[in-house]
Amino acid sequence: METIDHIMNGFSVALQWQNILFLFIGAVLGTVIGMMPGIGSSAGIALLLxxxxxMNPIPALIMLSGIYYGAMYGxxxxxxxxxxxGSASASMxxxxxxxxxxxxxxxxxLASAAVASFAAGTIGILGLSFLAIPFAEFALRFGPAExxxxxxxxxxxxxSLAGKSPAKGLFAAFFGLMIATIGMDLQTGMPRYVFDVPELQTGVSxxxxxxxxxxxxxxxxxxxxWFMGQLMPVKIQGSLLMTLDEWKRCWRPIIRGGLIGFFIGILPGAGGTIATVIAYSTEQKLSKNGHEFGTGAIEGVAAPEAANNASTCGAFVPLLTLGIPGSGTTAVLLGAFILYGLEPGAELFDTHPELVxxxxxxxxxxxxxLIILNLPLIGIFVRMLYLPPGxxxxxxLAVASVGIYSISNSTYDLYVLLFFGGLGYVFRKLKIPVPPLILGLVLGKLMEQSFRQALIISDGSLKALVTGPICIILLILALTAMFLPAIISFVRNRREASL
Structure with a gap:
């Protein structure tokens, strides 16, 4: 009951006209920022901070938070x-x-993404409202090994992202890990694989x-x-919104994705990328339409979008209860709290309940x-596809080039962009999936850092990785994810051969 009272008091603050105005501004800005590659919610908040x-901290933080989850839809x-x-978490x-x-x-x-974001966002906010403090304490059990x-x-x-060729998926993932090792060694401070190119010392963005x-x-x-005469404009088919069958296919993935996203988001540093990958792979295994994944399955849009949006709510749990940012964007928001003279943590709920x-x-x-804003805009967004292909x-090309150049105002970044565009073309021809490479790149440095910290704590013993109950459970899940598709395929082939 106490939480219900706090929620009702919170609405009396959130519904003040100036807070509603700044919330709307933040949601609109976030949507626009999210559509622009190279900027992202972190940079957008940092620019506006x-x-x-x-300003009064309450409307300011409401606006900045609106930019965060508004960018998810953009x-x-x-x-x-x-x-x-627009970000790594949207790759799936x-x-x-x-x-x-x-x-x-x-x-x-786009409609399924909007509905998934709304439903999963509601799941995440309910979790943030009622489960923040107990789950924040659980998240503290995660050390480097976990x-x-x-x-x-x-x-x-x-x-599971590589369809019938898991080896290609694993190759892409390890290739991403290799790219992540380029730059300064986090422990020794020595450059690795830079080949006397100064710009590579900071790694590959x-x-x-x-x-x-x-x-x-x-x-x-x-x-x-175009050279082969095969480039044709896209023809819009059917309704701009989801059919009844698509609604039926989406609601379970949305709920599962929302739950996965929230719980992964609670873990500091885990981020939406991990949540979207786990949600996508889970749906691919559970869905009776798993064979359609990668070719336009609507569940493949709904599940990662639900996980992505719910993870933003989960990331607020360690921020508000422990003062620990759960993602890169909440790290910027932590700076905003400090700028306003506020110290996030459990005491903040007692000292500034109206703000929290x-x-x-x-x-x-x-x-x-966001759902009121974005559902009517679907028709406008889709009209982009009516444009002549050229x-x-x-x-x-213009959006990609300007977005990347704006990161550091360097033509070097454009050359790197061209290189990876060519590499992506090769991957496309060889039918090697790109999302595993992105995941390996994003998680590479974090994995290396956690691995080294775990070894330091255990005096160099690998047993630290398999001693705790959380580690053992995650290891079992990992081995299951790696070998279960091959086992299922083997059993299915044996059954077909015996018929």
Missing amino acids: PMTYG NTASAVLINTP TTVDGYPMAKKGRAGAA YFMLMFFSMSAVS FLIVIVGMFALTEVFVNIEK WGLIDSMYLGNVF ILLSII
């Missing part, structure tokens, strides 16, 4: 329409979202890799089709704003 200095729109995820959406767009079902893909095993489990799940291997690759593939519960309740309102490809 100085402008909020001197990421989806660009991933579905032009195969350009391209696997089925873009094929749906090419089949003329972009409207249904984090390594969690990321190992995520990496093992990539075998995952944003450049994402944009290169998705957006630029798509440009190259379509240029090839006003912020939490504003997420309920923001969730409603103009659409020019837009993709």
